[in-house]
Amino acid sequence: MKNFTYHNPTKIEFGKGKEKAVGGYIAADGVKKVLLTYGSERIKKDGLFDTVKASLEANGIEYIELGGIISNPVLSKVYEGIDAAKAHNVEAILSVGGGSVLDSSKAIAAGALYAGDVWDFFIGKSMITKALPVFDIITLAATGSEMNTYAVVTNEATKQKFSIASEHVYPRVSIINPDLQKSVSKEYLVYSASDVIAHSIEGYFTASYHPDIIASYIETNIATVIKTTEILLSDPENYNARAEFAWAATQALNGTTYLGVEGASYPNHMIEHSLSALYNVAHGAGLSVIMPAWMKWYVSRNEKQFERFAKNIFGKATANEGIEALEAWFDKIKTPTRLSQFVIKASEIDSIVENAYENAKAFGLAEMYTKEVLKDILNLAV
Amino acid sequence: MKNFTYHNPTKIEFGKGKEKAVGGYIAADGVKKVLLTYGSERIKKDGLFDTVKASLEANGIEYIELGGIISNPVLSKVYEGIDAAKAHNVEAILSVGGGSVLDSSKAIAAGALYAGDVWDFFIGKSMITKALPVFDIITLAATGSEMNTYAVVTNEATKQKFSIASEHVYPRVSIINPDLQKSVSKEYLVYSASDVIAHSIEGYFTASYHPDIIASYIETNIATVIKTTEILLSDPENYNARAEFAWAATQALNGTTYLGVEGASYPNHMIEHSLSALYNVAHGAGLSVIMPAWMKWYVSRNEKQFERFAKNIFGKATANEGIEALEAWFDKIKTPTRLSQFVIKASEIDSIVENAYENAKAFGLAEMYTKEVLKDILNLAV
Numbered sequence: 001m002k003n004f005t006y007h008n009p010t011k012i013e014f015g016k017g018k019e020k021a022v023g024g025y026i027a028a029d030g031v032k033k034v035l036l037t038y039g040s041e042r043i044k045k046d047g048l049f050d051t052v053k054a055s056l057e058a059n060g061i062e063y064i065e066l067g068g069i070i071s072n073p074v075l076s077k078v079y080e081g082i083d084a085a086k087a088h089n090v091e092a093i094l095s096v097g098g099g100s101v102l103d104s105s106k107a108i109a110a111g112a113l114y115a116g117d118v119w120d121f122f123i124g125k126s127m128i129t130k131a132l133p134v135f136d137i138i139t140l141a142a143t144g145s146e147m148n149t150y151a152v153v154t155n156e157a158t159k160q161k162f163s164i165a166s167e168h169v170y171p172r173v174s175i176i177n178p179d180l181q182k183s184v185s186k187e188y189l190v191y192s193a194s195d196v197i198a199h200s201i202e203g204y205f206t207a208s209y210h211p212d213i214i215a216s217y218i219e220t221n222i223a224t225v226i227k228t229t230e231i232l233l234s235d236p237e238n239y240n241a242r243a244e245f246a247w248a249a250t251q252a253l254n255g256t257t258y259l260g261v262e263g264a265s266y267p268n269h270m271i272e273h274s275l276s277a278l279y280n281v282a283h284g285a286g287l288s289v290i291m292p293a294w295m296k297w298y299v300s301r302n303e304k305q306f307e308r309f310a311k312n313i314f315g316k317a318t319a320n321e322g323i324e325a326l327e328a329w330f331d332k333i334k335t336p337t338r339l340s341q342f343v344i345k346a347s348e349i350d351s352i353v354e355n356a357y358e359n360a361k362a363f364g365l366a367e368m369y370t371k372e373v374l375k376d377i378l379n380l381a382v
Numbered sequence: 383m384k385n386f387t388y389h390n391p392t393k394i395e396f397g398k399g400k401e402k403a404v405g406g407y408i409a410a411d412g413v414k415k416v417l418l419t420y421g422s423e424r425i426k427k428d429g430l431f432d433t434v435k436a437s438l439e440a441n442g443i444e445y446i447e448l449g450g451i452i453s454n455p456v457l458s459k460v461y462e463g464i465d466a467a468k469a470h471n472v473e474a475i476l477s478v479g480g481g482s483v484l485d486s487s488k489a490i491a492a493g494a495l496y497a498g499d500v501w502d503f504f505i506g507k508s509m510i511t512k513a514l515p516v517f518d519i520i521t522l523a524a525t526g527s528e529m530n531t532y533a534v535v536t537n538e539a540t541k542q543k544f545s546i547a548s549e550h551v552y553p554r555v556s557i558i559n560p561d562l563q564k565s566v567s568k569e570y571l572v573y574s575a576s577d578v579i580a581h582s583i584e585g586y587f588t589a590s591y592h593p594d595i596i597a598s599y600i601e602t603n604i605a606t607v608i609k610t611t612e613i614l615l616s617d618p619e620n621y622n623a624r625a626e627f628a629w630a631a632t633q634a635l636n637g638t639t640y641l642g643v644e645g646a647s648y649p650n651h652m653i654e655h656s657l658s659a660l661y662n663v664a665h666g667a668g669l670s671v672i673m674p675a676w677m678k679w680y681v682s683r684n685e686k687q688f689e690r691f692a693k694n695i696f697g698k699a700t701a702n703e704g705i706e707a708l709e710a711w712f713d714k715i716k717t718p719t720r721l722s723q724f725v726i727k728a729s730e731i732d733s734i735v736e737n738a739y740e741n742a743k744a745f746g747l748a749e750m751y752t753k754e755v756l757k758d759i760l761n762l763a764v
Contacts (some may be wrong), residue, residue: 001625003397015385213606243383357678
């Protein structure tokens with residue numbers, strides 16, 4: 001195992017009704033005023049917004065609202081949040097929504113305490129040295145943002161979907177109530193399944209050394225997502241399935257699955273970010289298109305691990321059968337596996353390659369993922 | 383899944399050479415003087431002690447030594463540590479050793495800031511509300527104490543082996559360098575394997591509801607311990623096996639394997655504590671005697687989970703075959719499975735029962751584990 005440091009200070013409040021105490025969790029940190037961030041009006045319709053407001057008010061916490069955060073969240077909205085945070089001197093951010101709201105909130109939290117342009121953090125021009133504390137109620141299980149250091153934001157002007165990673169943006173408290181995730185559409189459920197599987201396989205396949213114990217944890221996360229997605233598609237009210245899905249999503253990207261791993265990279269995310277940035281496809285949908293294509297291209301480079309995957313996840317004998325089984329499973333749950341399902345034509349691949357190659361540079365992977373290679377991979381997704 | 387709160391603030395520094403930076407980790411918290419606790423003189427012979435002292439000195443940290451902590455650590459030594467901590471106004475404890483040293487250090491950390499008798503915390507007469515920060519270099523992978531809230535100490539006067547559990551005694555930083563665990567004897571290696579398996583199965587079998595995802599993580603920990611113990615018995619220098627063993631030990635009792643679990647209890651520990659308290663047997667050795675006996679007694683109460691264990695750990699078809707396979711594996715690695723191996727006679731069981739029944743009350747399990755039941759279980763270990 002490779003040397004590592006692990007320190008994940010996020011407090012998880014998991015289960016039914018936990019959101020009712022949100023004001024108390026925030027007040028325990030002495031916070032008196034928050035920026036309350038959210039996405040659609042869904043949370044106003046289903047009563048969550050009222051619950052949150054009541055809890056904040058009961059704990060004497062003022063709040064400034066910032067709604068309308070969209071999926072594949074954009075930099076302009078982050079700027080708006082930073083302006084609001086600064087203008088109102090908020091002491092923390094409370095994010096109520098999915099990964100897009102939370103990622104925007106993390107960027108706002110860092111940007112609010114920075115004199116320069118928050119995009120500096122995304123392009124590596126500056127390092128995050130502090131951030132406002134972030135609290136969240138996560139209403140979609142997918143990104144794992146509720147227990148990690150990451151945030152991904154799209155710069156609309158430059159068409160760059162870039163990320164930050166800083167321990168300063170670990171949420172202070174994350175509330176995961178599986179019941180609040182029941183209202184997620186079937187479409188977004190399967191996209192989320194794809195996202196969690198992508199988080200799981202990136203390191204699993206790309207590492208130059210991967211400890212068995214960590215690989216087994218990852219296989220548990222993948223198997224859990226596969227099993228619970230199937231349950232939830234036919235029985236959306238199944239609380240325990242929803243809960244296990246949510247916990248697998250959190251575990252898949254809270255750092256634990258990368259401990260002791262050597263040389264992992266994120267090529268699927270790297271390529272998918274171009275689809276999201278250029279076509280605004282849902283992240284998970286983009287990933288289920290990229291993954292089988294990337295796996296077919298990559299398999300010969302780490303065949304043993306692909307065989308392990310095939311056997312332990314799908315009970316298949318060969319590496320290729322494992323890839324086929326994953327693609328077939330994506331088809332079965334109806335998350336896309338082909339660019340054509342986004343009405344993207346083969347003739348557009350060149351422009352995707354140009355964008356993805358910029359990502360490859362940002363990911364430090366441009367040596368392996370040349371434009372030719374990116375084209376080969378994308379052609380496998382036609 | 384049952385509602386839960388999870389917050390584990392311990393920072394893990396894992397890997398080769400990490401102990402060299404111990405002074406820096408402590409200095410980062412502004413600490414200027416520590417109580418340096420350890421057990422045997424082994425750490426002086428193998429150079430670890432010199433490394434630690436050099437790092438403390440390089441960081442301007444004074445230290446007061448408290449050596450001679452024994453396994454199955456005793457209350458009198460904890461008192462000695464508390465006196466030393468108070469007399470010298472130390473600001474933190476640095477534990478260099480295995481679980482016994484660390485558990486003693488946690489008790490000292492809590493006792494140093496308490497006006498009353500530290501034993502009050504063990505018998506539930508008082509609650510821990512604060513503790514000195516604890517840092518540690520863990521030289522034996524077994525108890526998981528390096529990333530949890532627990533400490534177990536024996537009161538020699540009353541023959542009670544009792545525990546505390548408080549978030550105030552989470553270590554601040556735990557250093558796990560698998561290389562430092564190489565000098566552990568084969569005996570203690572197999573006792574440690576037994577201990578980690580015990581931590582794994584207690585909740586797994588006793589819970590009234592156990593999430594699949596958590597059960598799978600536990601199975602990974604058990605399978606890892608079984609595989610790496612066998613490797614280490616024949617190849618003690620195998621770093622990756624040592625590292626995976628160590629990480630499985632940490633994961634097995636850092637709280638993650640109890641999340642969402644309903645109604646778990648610790649009957650094997652409860653009974654074993656009597657063996658340790660009365661006969662001073664090694665904790666892991668006592669556990670490998672108790673576990674098969676307890677499993678035979680308990681199996682009909684949760685047969686499905688025992689079948690799952692049999693299948694997923696040993697590839698066996700029935701619950702009883704799984705129990706037999708575990709007992710056979712303990713025999714194979716040469717950790718005891720019978721009381722007679724401690725030269726404890728059947729005629730002594732009554733006195734063990736008396737002691738264990740007091741534990742049962744302390745564990746809140748006296749209703750299920752009556753004296754008759756305890757006798758039945760112990761008789762299965764003759």
